[in-house]
Amino acid sequence: MVDLSRRIAAEALGTALLVATVVGSGIMANRLTHDTALALLGNTIPTSAILVVLITILGPISGAHFNPAVTLVFALRREVETNSAGAYVLAQVLGGIAGTFLAHAMFELPVLQLSQTVRTGNGQWVAEVVATFGLVLTILAGLRARPDSIPWLVGLYITAAYWFTASTSFANPAVAIARALSNTFAGIRPADLPGFIVAELLGAIVAMALAGWLLASPKSATSIMAQPPGLMRD
Template identity: 75%
Template sequence: MSAVFPLSRRLVAEALGTLLLVATVVGSGIMADKLTDDTALALLGNTLATGAMLVVLITILGPISGAHFNPVVSMVFALRRELSGSSLPAYIAAQIVGGIAGTVLAHGMFALPLLQASETVRTGGAQWLAEVTATFGLVFVILSGIRFRADAVAWLVGLYITAAYWFTASTSFANPAVAIARSLTNTFSGIRPIDLPGFVVAEISGALLALMLAGWLLIDARNPETLTKTETAP
């Protein structure tokens, strides 16, 4: 993340990015549901739009704010001391406000009530495990991408979410701000507000697991030939 941009501009970038991400998730879900009765085809349309938008948003806004668009991603960067602790609450607030605005925008474009309470049930151990898995993968992809191919992170994240829509039972929310925003739409992509706490806890857990594994696995490599006998002893 660039240190050139002041916090106010970074927050606008985070809010705008999360707004456009949620508008894409909710809006493409509504459009897909209108165009087909085939749930798999509707999910495919929802998936492709979301993955594509992530590539765009991370590419254009990443240099400004880091393109987190996700409270658990910001939490991880704060724990890595790559985002100041004082900036973390502001990042999270911007992401949540932006996400809710994205739902409102999507509803407005399709002439729906601007805010709704979702009735889509998404709860239970399998759904929570899916969210742990989805968020673990997302955070691990980000950290690994930054470590080895920083220029490819936008594509890595977009492709990962595209895949995770299909291999996780929850369709890979992997983002508390997005989950909150999706609780306010009673459309294809919704989640009941009462189901939010389980998803948020699972997402935080997955992010922390990824941070711990990445902290060990991605440590700087050293040439074994330069290690001392003490370092190489079992």
């Protein structure tokens, strides 16, 4: 296993580049067009593309979580130690914030900002539950069925979720926190963060619970017949 310091560095770097892409592409799209749908498309494609790249190159180092909701699921499944999970989350949050600052610097905007974009209400919260549920289920089912395809599965899922969810699929508490520090196309008002984060964590836990049942290995006929009579069930 790769040592913890390098895994933390990979999580911080990956989340920073992910957020820099989300925020930076949003700024670029907003500068190039006044068409909101076209700007959203200009935000979607780079985000999905960078996920494929980052998961491919950093996955072998840290698992490429880049997301506290994903790390929580793997910690609850006892696939990541508690101490490592805490370090991952801290690295993700700090990396995400650094990514926001980097995007601002590239586009010569004030580095320190607070978003004024209102994103709240039942529809937004339900959308974040759905977005994160789908993301986590995609990861868990993908690891079971086609582990080598995880980068593409996640990238394609996020492409779809940008457009079918009312929230444009944040699905990531670290990214949400980072985007609260950007008063740009990709921003979210800090006051709206708690609702998003709770919804994201809820979606992740529901996906984990469903996957645990849905993806469970079926018992073979041999193992069933091998059980003592007292354990057999009609």
